[in-house]
Amino acid sequence: MLSRFKYLKPHNLTEAVQYLEKEEKSFVLAGGTDLMILLRRNLINAEHIVDIKGLPEMAEFEFIDGGGLTIGASVVVNTVVDSEVVKAKYPALHQASASLASFLLRNRATVVGNICNASPGADLPPALLVYDAVVNIAGTQGMRQVPLHEFFTGVKRTVLQRGELVISVQLPDPGDGDKSIYLRQARLRGHDLATVGVASRIKPDGKVAIGICAVAPTPLRLFALEEKINERELNQETVEWAAEEIKQHIRPITDVRSSAQYRMQMASVLLKRGLSHLITKEDNHGSS
């Protein structure tokens, strides 16, 4: 590791954002599971590391009935995995969290870090996207909120400006009768990046939401596809149609992990399986 950096553990948010604004080559440390790789492989030259784990705002992990779920920037993924309310209210987020990397990494990696790293193949964004997640950002000029689907601007790029820091990600309460599922394909059962990951959700009003990763430069919410699906009656036939139609809405690439053709095929299969599972579940409910 070539970087030689100053380590700062700020006492409050203002100190943190002012430092980040002042020092150009500063990087935020929460879980560090992505940062350490960048440092070790000399992919970044860090002069300052700002450890945000001590900031009280970052530790928030709370669900309010009717209000929704807030996940602070220092909340680690296993906290979300273990949460009963997430399991009940946001099953896709629970499943995505439980599938991310390995147990040991989930003990360190944070949910917000998975967003800020902005990897095209990140597991959590598809699940967060289908719940209309909003990112709370602090800066020296104050706070702002950005919908997650506007947060990513490219591979490893976000809307964050110098001196800005994500405090939390916030999900509305989906209400009763909401269903969701996250399915991913990987090269093995042990920990691996997703070849493709698809979050499917059917809202209480019957409308569908779809989030996907590893098929474009950023994780995507497939609004246009959702619209087309929502014009139809949601049944198995529509699901089969959507599984074909999704191919018009994604542009996967061929890389060392997978060919574009296989990614395209998996996006189709995972969407079909996800939606089929959700509508079958509905039928079951109807008959019981």
Next chain:
Amino acid sequence: MDHSNYQSDYKHVGQPYSRKDAQKKVTGQAQYAFDLELPGMLYGKWLLSPHARAKILSIDTSAAKALPGVKAVITGEETDILVGLYMQDKLAMAKGETRYQGEVVAAVAAVDLQTAEKAISLIKVDYEPLKPVLDVDEALDGDILVHEDINELKHVEGVFFPQKDSNIASLNKANRGDVDKALQEADIVVESEFSLPAVAHAPMETHVTIVQADPYSNRIVVWSSAQSPFALRQMLAHSFKISESDIEVNIPFVGGAFGGKAGIHLEPLATLLSKAANGAPVKLIPTREEEFNQLPTRAGMRGHIITGAKKDGKITAVKVVYDWDSGAYADYGVNVGKTAVYSGIGPYDIENAAVVSKTIYTNKVFSTAYRGFGHLETHWTIERQMDIISQRLGIDPLDLRMKNLLEPGSRTISGELISESSGSVKDCLAAVVKEIGWTGRKTEEERRKEWATGKVRGKGFAVLQKAPAMPANTSTSVIMQMTGDGRVKMMIGAIDYGQGANTTMAQIAAQELDLPIDRVEVVENLSTQTNPYDWNTVASKYTFMGGNAVIRASRDMLRQMKDIAAQVLHSTADHLAHGGGYIYHIHNPERRIAYEQLALGYQYPDGSGIGGPLISHGVYMADGLTNLDHETGQGKPALVWTFGAHAVDLEVDVETGSITILKVASAFDIGQVINEKLIYGQICGGVLQGLGSAILEGYKFSPDNRLLNPSFTDNKIPTMKDMPIEVVPIYIENPQKNGPYGARGVAEHPMISVPSAVGNAVYDALGINFHVLPLSPEAIVLGILSGKESILCTDVNCLPGCY
């Protein structure tokens, strides 16, 4: 796993003792080379070539040398140290030209790792990139030579055969009968091509090395995470043109090796750095990325096979060509290629056979030994081909194999006679197919019905064989001493890097001496200064050879005790026996002396003594072996064959291509179980490693031969979660007459033929023949989507004869 299923007739041999070092390892007390710190130690780092092939125009090290804390900077320009193993084809550092991306171009030693890394970043190299030799096809074209001096390269003559003006490091062959005539007379001829990529050993501990080399004398002291201390000593002496006695090699605990740490690797570079740094010890710690990129791999391989058979399933002819992509250097690759000749048609009795095996240079990271030593690769060719032949003939693959497998009276391709004592591959195959409930291949209709559910089950199996691949005069030795309180300490020449040699050797000594197992110990942390010689800790040969040496050392020690006891007991040694820690008179067991009374010599009541400290030794030489005839491949290369078979029951998700391994049944004719717990560990580990090759692993290269997956991010190996749902070990015990208690080795065998069995089961499930490993989810889906048999076959220039 319930280890009580296995019953042994012996008190110690066959008992499922825990590893002797288990507690040290799980509590973190075991010290590895990685853990060692020496006073005044420096840390080394290297600059690696970013090009697969390039001319080095100039190297500017001035800024690195000027950096405070840097104690030495060296480049290939300053040294001519050759480190070839069988072929003298490799320099300790690249000189003038680089031959693979990852080759060491310059190196530094500094007071800490960060300074060393900083210094490396300051070295400027001017390269002229050259067109690389990408693969075996380009290499065989021979337009560009990876080693322009191939005609002059020194090598072990009469064993390896570099071809003039070519990229072929060695061409080995075997011939039996008249293959071409037999092919003409065959009822059917099946021609296929199979291939698999290079894969990584991925030991937990990388190739960590510390060397202290005195700049004023020839003395070199090594601490290394290496498999073969004596081979290392010999090769280091050869490289630096000094005496073996000038070199001390110390091997602490080793964090895994799998063949990748056989031979010599970073020790010459560390020696050069230590000399340049005025004799300070220099530690080299490859990162995981360097372990993938700089240090050697298992070679990629392509097997082209033509088989002739009669309608009744009798195979009359086989013709195989193996092309090994050994990368930039031959290392153990040429020996893998040689082994593929005498073991190259699998455990079959085929009257007419011809094998050609070429170890080929390309501009890729080079290859070395890897668990199985080429057998996983050759069996991928042979055992998939057997399944395809059975499809063509409409004969059950079990019946086809049973009709052609070796049995007592058969001869191998090199002319070796198989006897009752050789073990039985048929017993192994029969056991595993029974375990998975094989009733024949599924019908097209059954397949279609299952396909509709999205998941299709498949069953398949494959046989295997392997003998130690080693020089005809391989030997090993053991020194045994007794402490004053009647405990035994043994020094052996092999390294226990996980396979359990220190435990099994203690069991054999305990059995021979009739001592409790906790009174027998193999000394850990080997040093060539004190431990006796062993050729190499490789080849699954140590239970057999080391076990025989321990038996001899034990009997030597018993003889010494009896000689002294005979005087004390006023008898002769012939009238004495041993048991329970005593030497006693066979007619009157009460006339006895405890071992501890003899351990340092016997002391009479008047204080005088006779005898002396008990020290014995045992050696074992693999006598009766010969080199192979270059033209015919005839000779006696195999000390002992171990036969085996795997059967796999799996389920394929036809939409995602993911394979779930439901069950693997693995049988090996090991003659005699020495330690069931250790064998079970070998089988589980080998099966999982074999599954890695089957469905997951492989190096990927860019169009200019840069490694695209040099880390665990994209160069995956299986994890605990990827274990089959069930692994059933089956031990066949047809004793080997000259083995210790009848035992044979079984260290490498569990991974051989796992891919073949999986490939055959995938055919049963899908009706598709796959020819290229790994059978990744993607490969399966693309194979299915292609709508015809084996799209992947085209990837390896599939010939008309193959599907």
